[in-house]
Amino acid sequence: MPMRAKVASSVSRTAAALSRAAGRGDGSVIGGWIGLKIDPDLLAHLAAGRAIALVSGTNGKTTTTRLAAAAVGVLGRVATNSFGANMPTGHTSALAKAGSTPYAVLEVDEHYLAQVLEATDPHVVALLNLSRDQLDRAKEVAMMAQLWRAALVRHPEVRVVANADDPMVVWATTPPPEHDRRLASPHVTWFSAGQRWHDDSWVCPECGSTIQRSGVQWWCSGCPLRRPEPNWVVEDEGVTDPTGAWHKVKLQLPGKVNIGNAATALAVAAEFGVRPVDAVLQLGSVTSVAGRYAQVDRDGRNIRLLLAKNPASWLEAFDMADHAPTLLSINARDPDGLDTSWLFDVDFAPLRGRQVLITGDRAYDLAVRLDVNDVPFQHVRTFSEALRAVPPGRLEVIANYTAFQDIRAELDRVN
Numbered sequence: 037m038p039m040r041a042k043v044a045s046s047v048s049r050t051a052a053a054l055s056r057a058a059g060r061g062d063g064s065v066i067g068g069w070i071g072l073k074i075d076p077d078l079l080a081h082l083a084a085g086r087a088i089a090l091v092s093g094t095n096g097k098t099t100t101t102r103l104a105a106a107a108v109g110v111l112g113r114v115a116t117n118s119f120g121a122n123m124p125t126g127h128t129s130a131l132a133k134a135g136s137t138p139y140a141v142l143e144v145d146e147h148y149l150a151q152v153l154e155a156t157d158p159h160v161v162a163l164l165n166l167s168r169d170q171l172d173r174a175k176e177v178a179m180m181a182q183l184w185r186a187a188l189v190r191h192p193e194v195r196v197v198a199n200a201d202d203p204m205v206v207w208a209t210t211p212p213p214e215h216d217r218r219l220a221s222p223h224v225t226w227f228s229a230g231q232r233w234h235d236d237s238w239v240c241p242e243c244g245s246t247i248q249r250s251g252v253q254w255w256c257s258g259c260p261l262r263r264p265e266p267n268w269v270v271e272d273e274g275v276t277d278p279t280g281a282w283h284k285v286k287l288q289l290p291g292k293v294n295i296g297n298a299a300t301a302l303a304v305a306a307e308f309g310v311r312p313v314d315a316v317l318q319l320g321s322v323t324s325v326a327g328r329y330a331q332v333d334r335d336g337r338n339i340r341l342l343l344a345k346n347p348a349s350w351l352e353a354f355d356m357a358d359h360a361p362t363l364l365s366i367n368a369r370d371p372d373g374l375d376t377s378w379l380f381d382v383d384f385a386p387l388r389g390r391q392v393l394i395t396g397d398r399a400y401d402l403a404v405r406l407d408v409n410d411v412p413f414q415h416v417r418t419f420s421e422a423l424r425a426v427p428p429g430r431l432e433v434i435a436n437y438t439a440f441q442d443i444r445a446e447l448d449r450v451n
Contacts, residue, residue, distance in 0.1 A: 037081045037082075038075075038081065040075045041075050041077070041078055041081040043074060043075075044070075044071040044072075045071060045078065045081075045082065045132045047070055047071060047074060048067040048070055048071030048078070048128060048129055048133075049067060049133055050067075051067045051070045051071075052064065052066065052067030052129055052132075053067075055067070064117060064121035064126050064129050064130065065121050065125050065126055065129065066125075066129075067125075067128075067129035067132060067133070068121075068124065068127065068128035068129035068130075068132070069125045071129070071132060072125060072128055078128050078132075079127055079128045079131070079152075079155045079156065080155045080156070082128060082132060083131065083140070083155060083157065086131075086138060086139060086140045087138060087139050087140075088139070088140045088142065088156050088157070088158040088159055089104060089108065089139075089140070089141045089142070089158060089159060089160045089161070089162065089304050089307070089308070090142055090144045090149065090152060090156065090160075090162070091104060091141065091142070091143050091144065091161075091162045091300075091304070092143075092144040092145070092161065092163060092164065092184075093146060093162075093163060093164025093165045093166065093199075093205075094146060094164070094165055094166055094167045094168075094346065094348065095164065095165055095167065095346070095348050095349045095352070096164050096165065096293065096296075096297050096300075097122065097144070098120045098143055098325050098326060098328065099289065099297045099322075099325045100143075100162065100164060100297040100300050100301055101116060101117070101118070101142065101143040102116070102118060102322050102325045103297055103298055103300075103322055104141045104162070104300070104301040104304040104305060105118070105141040106301070106318040106319060106321055107301045107302060107304070107305035107315035107316075107318050107319060108141055108304070108305050108308055108315075109139075110305070110310050110315055110318060111138070111308060111309070111310060112138045112139060113134070113137040113139070114137060114139045114140060114141055115131050115133075115134030115139070115140040116130060116134075116140065116141045116143075117129075117130035117142055117143055118130075118326065119326045120325075120326045122143040122145045122148070123145050123148050124148060124151065124152060124155065127142050127144075127152060127155075127156070139308065140156075141304070142156070146166070146180055147175065147180070147183075149161070149184060149187055150183060150184075150186070150187035153187055153191050153194065158194055159194070159195060159307065159308065160194065160195040160196070160197060160304055160307040160308075161188075161194055161195070161196050161197070162196075162197040162198075162300055162303070162304050163184065163196060163197070163198040163199060163205050163208065164199055164205075165199055165202045165205060165231070165348070166180055166184075166202060166204040166205060166208070166236065167233055167235075167236045167346065167347070167348040168235075168236050168346060168347065168348075168378070168381070169345070169346045170346070170372065170373020170374070170375055170378060177204055177236045177237075178204070178241045180204075181205070181207055181208040181241055182208075182241075184205075184208035184209075185207070185208045185209070185210070185211075185212065188208065188209060188211075188222050189211055189212070191222070192222055193222075194222055195222070195225070195307050196209055196222045196223065196224045196225070197224075197225050197226075197227060197303045197304055197307065198225070198226055198227070199227060199228075199229070199231070200226040200227065200228045200263055200264050200265070200266040201228050201229065201230060201231035201254075201263065201266075202237065203237040203240070203247055203254060203261065204236065204241060206261065206264060207240075207241045207242055207261060209222060209224050210242075210261070224264075225267050225268070225278075225303055225306075225307070226264050226265065226266040226267050226268070227266055227267065227268040227269070227299050227300055227303050228252065228266035228268070228269045228270065228299075229270045229293075229296025229299050229300070230252070230270060230292070230296060232348075232352070233347065233348035234249070235347070235381070236348075237254075240256040240258060240259060242256065242259050242261050243256065243258045243259040243261075244258070245257045245258025246258075267303070268299050268300075268302065268303045269299070270292075270295050270296050270299050273285060274295075275295070275298065275299040275302055275312070275316075277302070277306070277312045278306075281312070281313075283302070283312050283313065283316045284316070285298045285299075285316060285319060286320045287320060287322070288320060288322065288323045288329075289322060289323075289324075289325075290329060290356040291352060291355050291356035292355065293352045293355070293356070298316075298319050301315070301319065302315050302316065302319075324341075327341055327343075327441075328341065328343050329341065329342065329356075330444075332447045334423065334447065335423050336428035336429075337423055337426065337428060337429065337430070337431045338429065338430050338431065339423075339431045339433060339447065340357075340358075340430065340431070340432055340433065341433050341435075341440065341443065341447075342356055342357060342433065342434045342435075343434075343435065343436075343437070343440045344434050344436060345436045345437050347381040350382045350434070351382070351383075353434045354386040354387070354434075357432040358432060359389070360390065360431065360432055361390065361391040361392075361393070361426040361427070361429075361430070361431050361432070362387060362391070362392050362393070362431075362432040362433075362434065363392075363393045363394075363395065363419075363422045363426075363432070363433045363434070363435075364393070364394050364395075364396075364402060364413075364434050364435070365394070365395045365396035365399075365433070365434075365435035365439035365440070365442070365443060366379070366394075366396040366397070366398045366399060366401065366402045366435070366436055366439055367396050367398060367436060367437075367438040367439040367442070368397060368398045369397070369438045371437050371438055372436050372437050372438050372439075376398050376401040376402075379401060379402060379405040380405060382405070383409070384405065384406055384409040384411050385409055385411070387406075387409075387411050388409075388410070388411055391414075392406065392411055392412065392413040392414070393413065393414050393415075393422050393426070394406070394413050394414070394415055394416070395415070395416050395417065395418070395419070395422060395439075396435070396436075396439045396442075399415055403415065419442075419443055419446045420446075
């Protein structure tokens, strides 16, 4: 690297270490921020010479990144932003901290995918899904798909692992009609993990006609856009690879959605030449991801943490949670989005019949939503009060981003 980049990298590592030592966080943002101030091209310098995978989507990218890093680790040391800092500052900090590694697997916020593609020249990009998020901080779904599409057209050399079950993702990987067919298009490997959330893909992004569905198949009623044949498929408790071989997936993470994340990780690792039979053995080593799915024993309660930040992820969280006392926590700070109206896109009916507690800055908004869904609840002001209100045993905690971090801090920032 140029001398300026070497200095910037060293300062980045030092700043991150000081932040951790001072208890101000894990340093995964401040280190990269300072490094990029010294050398705006630091991310590109740090990425040079590494085989890199980028993982992006609305939901599941932190977990998929962690699983993919474990799978690619069969080949050697892997740099990764394991704490979920998924913007260029976080990528810069992660690569600087890791030092020289042959591989990197980086989670990328969907808004920054085009920028990070330019800076890192990745070997493969995994596209998980696109669904609604808080509109005061996130783009509308079709706009996000258009940005992805434009970025991939500019990088036809990159290999893509993409979700065949999501019409928005499929459209984003398809070159636009005006694209010169003589030019190369990205090579796409498709995976199918099931798509339970359909409410953001009833209308074709290409022609505006309705999307029709029958079983796992979907197609546009007005143009050729349709579900491609997947190469990797989640079947039962395992994954079938492109050769037709089925691999049992044993995870320590809950829910069928994480079998889908594992399938994506196996497909990403295969793009680096890792055999599925070798990669699948590494997936079981992942127990929690930046606090997600972590289990902590406190005062006779076994507390499990589940992060849910938008309607699609709440649907999956209800599927993962045991039928046990459940604490829901909602904030509406900048990272969460300031508008809580999205709560009315979530069906809370699966919580009927269990003890439900609510807390957080916007607990009263959640109270109105639960009342509409005929779900009885108890309001608690603190996490300690919630612990006192439930009997010994399992307590499920489902929270959006800053509420999750608040509770994680109460549990000593469990990872």
